[in-house]
Amino acid sequence: MKILVTGGAGFIGSAVVRLAVSRGHEVVNLDALTYAANPANVAPVADSPLYRFEHADIRDRAALDRIFAEHAPDAVMHLAAESHVDRSIDGPAAFMETNVTGTFHLLEAARSYWLAKGRPDTFRFHHVSTDEVFGSLGETGLFTEETAYDPRSPYSASKAASDHLVRAWGETYGLPVVLSNCSNNYGPYHFPEKLIPVVILNALHGQPIPVYGAGRNVRDWLYVEDHADALLTVLQDGALGRSYNIGGNNERANIDLVRDLCAILDRLRPDAAPHGDLITFVADRPGHDLRYAIDASRIRDELGWQPSVTLQEGLERTVRWYLENEDWWRPLLSRDGVGTRLGIGS
Structure with missing residues (x-):
């Protein structure tokens, strides 16, 4: 299969690219290389004859048409997005432009390509989204695929809008779409503005x-390589028009997660004082959702997928990766916004 992956130089997208190539798929990686993207994320497969890179923006319809015509993909996996809630609070416009307008242009380019090919039944457009579109849970309950949308941040609102666009293009035009909504990802190559790499x-x-x-x-919490495996499963085996919630079955309060990471660091890279002594409570961000939790029974029962990495195992792997890959993260510390407090609001 030849897969066009948007956002393939980002955190989750690059995990999909690496896994797809390792499984023998041809991959065309379309990425605008904005601040959170990094070509080093796909270095392990960059020299493979199965891999191609296209530096383009999903808002550029002419570039999209050229890429579809030139590469003739069998499927699209749409992961390109602005994704940091704190940044969406400070600058929502970029989230509307990329996540909403960009998704619209990608859908139209895919539809035009699909129609020109004679509407092949084998084509797939897989839209990758987030559980944040469902809003906030109380102390009990789980998000299912039928949970009503209730986004609370500019980021989640933009992703909810893009989800609705994809469903509309499936219903109105017959475009063969599948959707997935995932819980919080973590693991290697995570851009150093999110919680776990910051810790x-x-x-x-x-x-x-x-x-x-x-x-x-x-x-x-969902280990990113498990998520990549789930996404390829949905792409290949998911029912058209269906959505699938993907979770790690690993609920953890932020403070407990931070303490777990500090304990791992105390063991692997001990310092004079416990790393937990560095924990500092700061003012909460506006509209901070209390709890997310995924019911992933549909993907388990219909497609036979379930996560393979426990949270403790995944955190250990992640910490070891950062300890061993300073040459990857060190240059990123100077990028815009890294290391500063974002999303304070007004």
Whole structure:
């Protein structure tokens, strides 16, 4: 299969690219190389004859038409997105432009290509989204595929809009679409503005480890390589028009997660004082959702997929990767916004 992956130089997209190539798929990686993208993320497969890179923006319809015509993909995996909630609070326009307008142009380019090919039944457009579109849970309950949308941040609102666009193109035009909504990802190659890499890198530098509010916000953590495996499963075996929730079955309050990471670092890279002493509680961000938790029974029961990496195993792997790959993360520390507090609001 030849797959066009948008956002393939990003965190989740690059995991998909690496896994797809390792399984013998041809991959065309379309990425605008914005601040969170990194060509080093796909270095392990960059020299493969199965891999191609296209430097383009999904808002550029002419570039999209050229790429579809030149590469003739069998499927699209749409992961290109602005994805950091804090940045969406400070600058929502970029999220509307990329996540909404960009998805529209990609859908139209894919539809034009699909029609020109004679509407092949084998074509797939897989839209990759987030559980944040469902809003916030209380202390109990799980998000299912039928949960009503209730986005609370500019980021989640933009992703909810893109989900609706994809469903509309499937219903109105018959475009063969599948969708997935995932819980929080973590693992190697995670851009150092998200919680887990921030904890690891601040601890290594002896800097305060910021925790929003009281740290009681709960997330379901999914190891990124498990997610990539699930995404390829949905692409290949998912029912048309169907959506699949993908979770790690690993709920953890932020403060407990941070303490777990500090304990791993105490063991692997001990310092004079416990790394947990660096934990600093800071003002919460506006509209901070209390809890996300995924019911992933549909993908398990219909497609036979379930996560293989436990949270403790995944955190250990992640910490070791950052300890062993300073040459990857060190240059990223100077990128815009890294290491500064974002999303304070007004």
